[in-house]
Amino acid sequence: MSRLWGEQMDFAGLAKKYQNFYAPRFQVLVAGTDVAKNKLVEITGVTVEDVLDGADRFSFSFSDPGAKWLDSGLFDPGREVEIKMGYLDRLTTMLVGEIISLQPSFPAGGTPELEVSGYDLSHQFTRVRRERTFREMKDSQVAASVAGEAKHKLKTDIEDTATVHPVIVQSRQTDFEFLTELAQRNFFKFTVRERTLYFKRLQGANEVAVSMEYGRSLLSFTPELNISGQVSEVTVRGWNPRTREAIIGRARRGSEEGREQQRSSGGEMVENIYGAVEERVLDRPVFSRQEADSLALAILNRLAEGLIKGDGGCIGLPEIRAGVVVELKGLGQKFSRRYRVESSTHTMGSSGYATNFRVKENTV
Known part of the structure; x- marks a missing residue:
């Protein structure tokens, strides 16, 4: 399986790449x-902010005496923007998007400024809520069909989903919400990077993008272990819309995707403390036991990922993006491990280039 984005490199390799x-x-x-x-x-x-479940955002600011650029038309909403970050001549495209907002500032003293902000090209899928039905199609085929309707034409990297569904309903959802829902029930990721729409699994937990150590390359890290949202089992009770037959699907702790087998999941922890803790999902239209089991597993995976959350900071690294895996060391036995990056914020200004990020993990 191809990587969603980026290349593997340890911190020493990155320092060499970017000439320290x-x-x-x-x-x-x-x-x-x-x-x-x-x-x-x-x-x-x-600033460029990217997230796993949403459109990536950008903003930049500059002095604008006399509101020259505010009135110029160059920065009008809808204009396409590409932002690159890095060091010397090693620049990485962080985002391709379009301008959504202009925010001028006219202070009592000093020079007027203009802040320009917007979103990546996935934002075009948030505009219209639709009611429609797709028949006898795979989720991946539906994703390709929706991608083909985009205003900004995109390349696609869509992983095949095996199940052909008799009916797939988009019910008063934006295309973004709809594609996200289809991705989640397959434990896929829907995102747009530059000019490519991805609908596929994230890179594996063993594919580490960056390795950092606290006190050296990792400047700060604040993790939290929280079992409040953890369950040991998910049960989906649905029905076949054609036959009205009841269908039950289940997923148990221990089957979480991407977990480290030598560590404990949140489901195992709460079961050891409280006994079985079940999450029930009722009244879902499903056409088979396999589909119900897959839906239950997708829900279990999403809940399990909330076991550990953490916020970190480091020198500016374009490689740290939402969806990649980072390895953090020097944090004690519990928290020295691999994490999935949930969001990242890249900021460059007079004080240099800094990256802040949020991570999540499903075992401890």
Whole structure:
């Protein structure tokens, strides 16, 4: 299976790649124009935020005396933006999107400023709520069909889903909500990176993008172990819409996807403390026991991922993106381990380039 994005590299390799992180640099292209290189504006700060379950966001700010650029049309909503970050000539495309918002500031004293912000190209799927039905199709085929309707034409990287569903209903959902729901029930990820729509599994837990150690490359980390939302079993009680036959699907602790087998899951922990803890999902239309079991497992996986959450910070690293796996060391036995990155924020300004990130994990 191909990686969703990025390459594997330890921190020493990254330091070599970026010449010990000398001279952080960004590039902002608006409608294909490098606005800084062409001396159009002097950008004072750039931020890119990416998340696992949502559209990625960007913002950048610059001085705008006389509201020259506010009224120029160059930064009008709908304009395409590409943002790159890195060091010296090693720049990585962080986001391709479009401008959604302009926020000028006219202070009592000082120079007016303009903040430009927007979202990646997945944002186009959030605009319209639809009611429609797809018949005798796989989830992956539906994803390809919806992707083909996009305003901004996208390449696709769609992993096949085996099950052909008699009926798949999009019920007053945006295309973004609908594709996210289809992805979640297969334990896939729906996202748009640059100009490609992905509908597939995330990279495996063994595919570590970056390895960092507290006190050296990892500047800060605040984890939390919390069993409040954990269950030992998920039961889906549904029915076949054609035959009205009752169908039951189950998933048990121990079957969580991507778990480290030598560690304990949240389901195992709560069962040891409280006995069996069940999550029941009722009245779901399903067409087979296999579909009900798959839905139960997808719900168990989502709940299990909330066992450990953590917030970390490090020097700016374009490789740390939502969805990748990082290995964090020097945090004691419980918390020195691999984590899935849930979100990341990349900020570049007068103080340099910094990356902050949030992680999650399903075992301890």
